[in-house]
Amino acid sequence: QPRGLSTLFFTELWERLSYYGMRAILVLYMVNEVNGMALDAKTAGAIYGLYTAGVYFFALPAGWIADRLMGKRKAVLVGGILIALGHFAMALPVTAGFFGGLLLIMVGTGFLKPNVSAIVGDLYPEGGGRRDAGFSIFYTGINIGAFLGPLICGYLGQKVDWHLGFGAAGVGMVLGVIQYVIGDKHLGDAGVLETTPEAYDQAKKQLATWGGLGAAIVGVITALHLSGVVTLTLIGVAQAMGGLIIGLAAVYFAYVLLVMKLEPIEKKRVGLIALLFVASAIFWSGFEQAGSSLNIFAEDLTDRTLLGWDMPASWLQAVNPMFIILLAPVFGALWVKLGSRNPSIPMKFGLGLTGLGLGFGVLAWGAAYTEGADPQKVAMTWLVVTYFLHTCGELCLSPVGLSTVTKLAPRQLVGQMMGVWFMATSLGNLIAGLVAGQTQDVAMSALFQQVFLVTGGAGLFFLLLSKPFNKLAGGIK
Numbered sequence: 001q002p003r004g005l006s007t008l009f010f011t012e013l014w015e016r017l018s019y020y021g022m023r024a025i026l027v028l029y030m031v032n033e034v035n036g037m038a039l040d041a042k043t044a045g046a047i048y049g050l051y052t053a054g055v056y057f058f059a060l061p062a063g064w065i066a067d068r069l070m071g072k073r074k075a076v077l078v079g080g081i082l083i084a085l086g087h088f089a090m091a092l093p094v095t096a097g098f099f100g101g102l103l104l105i106m107v108g109t110g111f112l113k114p115n116v117s118a119i120v121g122d123l124y125p126e127g128g129g130r131r132d133a134g135f136s137i138f139y140t141g142i143n144i145g146a147f148l149g150p151l152i153c154g155y156l157g158q159k160v161d162w163h164l165g166f167g168a169a170g171v172g173m174v175l176g177v178i179q180y181v182i183g184d185k186h187l188g189d190a191g192v193l194e195t196t197p198e199a200y201d202q203a204k205k206q207l208a209t210w211g212g213l214g215a216a217i218v219g220v221i222t223a224l225h226l227s228g229v230v231t232l233t234l235i236g237v238a239q240a241m242g243g244l245i246i247g248l249a250a251v252y253f254a255y256v257l258l259v260m261k262l263e264p265i266e267k268k269r270v271g272l273i274a275l276l277f278v279a280s281a282i283f284w285s286g287f288e289q290a291g292s293s294l295n296i297f298a299e300d301l302t303d304r305t306l307l308g309w310d311m312p313a314s315w316l317q318a319v320n321p322m323f324i325i326l327l328a329p330v331f332g333a334l335w336v337k338l339g340s341r342n343p344s345i346p347m348k349f350g351l352g353l354t355g356l357g358l359g360f361g362v363l364a365w366g367a368a369y370t371e372g373a374d375p376q377k378v379a380m381t382w383l384v385v386t387y388f389l390h391t392c393g394e395l396c397l398s399p400v401g402l403s404t405v406t407k408l409a410p411r412q413l414v415g416q417m418m419g420v421w422f423m424a425t426s427l428g429n430l431i432a433g434l435v436a437g438q439t440q441d442v443a444m445s446a447l448f449q450q451v452f453l454v455t456g457g458a459g460l461f462f463l464l465l466s467k468p469f470n471k472l473a474g475g476i477k
Contacts, residue, residue: 001130001133001134001137002123002124002134002186002188003186004119004123004183004186004187004188004190005120005123005134005137005138006183006186007179007180007182007183007184007186007187008116008119008120008123008138008187009137009138009140009141010141010176010179010180010183011076011080011112011116011176011177011179011180012116012117012138012141012142012145012176013141013142013144013145013176014145014172014173014175014176014179015080015083015109015112015113015116015145015173015176016141016142016143016145016146016149017145017146017148017149017152017169017172017176018083018084018087018145018149018153018169018170018172018173018176019083019105019109019145019146019149019169020145020146020149020150020317020321021148021149021150021152021153021154021165021168021169021172022087022090022105022149022153022165022166022169023052023149023291023317024149024150024153024154024157024291024295024314024317024318025153025154025157025158025162025165025166025314026048026051026291027044027045027048027291027292027295027296027436028157028158028295028296028299028313028314029157029162030043030044030047030048031044031296032162035162036162037095037098040440041296041436041437041438041439041440042235042437042438042440042441043234043235043437044292044437045292045293045433045434045435045436045437045438045439046234046235046237046238046433046434046437047102047234047433048291048292048432048433048436049238049292049429049430049431049432049433049434049436049437050234050237050238050241050430050433051102051105051106051433052288052291052429052430052432052433053241053245053426053427053429053430053433054103054106054426055105055106055109055110055113055426055429056110056422056423056425056426056429057110057245057422057423057426058106058107058109058110058111059109059110059113059114059422060110060419060422060423061110061210062075062079062107062110062111062114062115063110063114063115063419065111065207066111066114066115068195068199068200068203069193069200069203069204069207070193071191071192071193072115072116072118072119072122072190072191072192072193073119073184073187073190073191073192073193074193075111075112075115076111076112076115076116076119076180076191077177077180077181078108078111079107079108079109079110079111079112079113079115080108080112080173080176080177080180081108081177082104082105082107082108082111083104083105083108083109083112083170083173084108084170084173084174084177085101085104085108085170086100086101086102086103086104086105086106086108086170087101087105087166087167087169087170087173088101088167088170089101089104090102090163090166090167090169090170091163091164091166091167091170092163093163101166114422115191117138118191119187119190119191120134120135120138121135122189122190122191123187123188123190136332139328140325143321143324143325143328144321144325146318146320146321146324147318147321147322147325148318149169149172149318150314150315150316150317150318151315151318152168152172153165153166153168153169153314154312154313154314154315154317154318155312155314155315156168157312157314158312158313158314159312235434235437238430238433238434239434241430242427242430242431242434245423245426245427245430246427248423249277249420249423249424249427252416252420253270253273253274253277253420256270256413257270257271257274262410265474266410268471268472268473268474269408269409269410269472269473269474269476270408270409270410270413271472272345272346272408272469272472272473273404273405273408273409273417273421275346275469275472276345276346276349276401276404276405277420277421277423277424278424279349279350279352279353279397279458279462280349280397280401280421280424280425280428281424281425281427281428281431282353282428282454282455282458283349283352283353283356283393283397283428283455284424284425284427284428284429284431284432285427285428285429285431285432285435285455286356286357286360286432286451286454286455287356287390287393287394287428287432288428288429288432288433289432289435289436289451290317290320290387290390291317292432292433292436293435293436293439293444293447293448294316294363294383294386295313295314295316295317296436296439297363297367297383297444298313298314298316298380298383299313301367301370301377301378301444302316302377302378302379302380302382302383303377303378303379303380304316304380311380316380316383316384316387319383319384319387319388320387320390320391320394323387323388323391324391324394324395327391327392327395328395331392331395331396342477343396343466344466344467344469344470344473344477345400345404345470345473345476345477346462346465346466346469346470347462347463347466347470348396348397348400349396349397349400349462350459350460350461350462350463350464350466351393351396351397351459351463352393352394352395352396352397352398352459353393353397353455353456353458353459353462354393354456354459354460354463355389355390355392355393355394355396355459356389356390356393356394356455356456356459357451357452357453357454357455357456357457357458357459358389358393358452358456359385359386359387359388359389359390359393360386360448360449360451360452360455360456361448361449361452361456362382362385362386362389363382363383363386363448364445364446364448364449364452365382365445366378366382366383366386367443367444367445367448368445370444370445371443371444371445401421402418402421405417405418405421406418407476408473408476435447435451
């Protein structure tokens with residue numbers, strides 16, 4: 001493997017350590033009434049949803065800037081610095097530092113996350129199996145970071161001081177930036193900006209135009225809020241953002257299908273992408289509750305005593321990446337062994353949603369013991385089994401998504417479709433935060449049962465209709 005893979009491996013490992021480490025304590029800090037922010041569950045869920053959705057939403061403009069003005073290499077460096085600054089801002093015990101830090105991390109992750117993966121691909125211009133092996137190694141780094149982050153930041157945050165946990169995430173990102181700068185010489189020409197002076201100047205003008213328009217819209221909305229014409233709330237903003245994402249996706253797919261002159265087979269494939277977009281949004285709306293409602297369940301309703309020691313609730317956030325590391329080779333070997341009998345694309349999405357739904361079904365069962373006339377905290381086993389089922393669902397659906405879009409999208413629309421696909425993940429994260437906020441008004445068992453019915457029902461729908469849906473793929477597997 002190229003020497004540069006090691007540089008990118010550790011850059012992503014430290015970034016994921018910081019991201020998942022901070023995320024593991026984010027909601028717990030916001031709802032903590034003793035030394036946290038003492039927010040209600042609805043407000044904390046809305047903030048969590050806006051933050052996690054923004055991480056993916058900012059990847060779209062940041063990717064555009066990297067491709068046309070900055071280059072992937074510089075984008076990763078800038079992103080890492082912004083992320084570190086964001087975590088250090090959250091380490092300050094002031095409200096402005098908390099929200100400013102979240103914004104810096106959103107923008108920084110938008111610059112770093114998609115571009116570091118793209119540079120990995122640039123290391124293998126020949127493609128082939130060596131490239132696939134390189135990505136497998138790279139994704140192992142992602143999950144090692146996701147495993148270690150909750151353990152380190154979770155312990156420091158919950159057992160010592162919340163802001164020390166946030167600061168530890170910043171230290172992790174600084175280490176990632178340092179080794180990225182040191183290892184830059186091993187990357188060769190991978191990720192270097194390729195443009196012409198004319199294209200560069202044109203891109204600068206476009207950025208100024210769109211940036212000015214965006215700033216004007218934000219300014220008008222802010223002025224209306226300050227003047228009392230409209231009243232903005234975090235929950236209202238989150239709901240509005242969800243409606244905006246749904247509207248943009250609907251308009252885009254309608255335009256492509258009804259206005260653009262595509263071949264009939266291309267229209268069928270775009271229709272399948274639209275169906276998978278809905279499935280993906282539903283999946284992430286459940287899966288991403290790991291850091292919100294499932295985290296609150298772990299904190300308030302789970303017996304975490306180990307040999308007389310009260311384990312931090314945030315440590316349970318490390319269970320999913322641990323299962324990913326253990327099960328990814330198993331699933332990979334299974335798909336290879338099945339060969340031509342491999343499940344179709346819609347069937348894998350159905351299996352993913354079904355696995356997610358079953359996990360929430362298990363947790364709804366467990367949550368029932370925490371309610372009623374004789375409420376009691378339940379064993380951590382309930383959450384471990386839930387995360388196992390969620391991981392199985394993730395391994396069926398998540399690795400297939402991006403690859404499927406590149407195969408199904410018309411050649412001239414691949415880049416646009418990839419951007420729209422990230423919007424599905426953003427929408428799912430946003431809904432996850434809003435749903436988690438319902439724990440304030442709805443019993444945990446009832447909430448998890450509702451999520452079980454929606455996600456499990458969607459999974460059953462895709463499984464039952466997998467054959468007709470697969471015909472839309474036009475032979476693509």
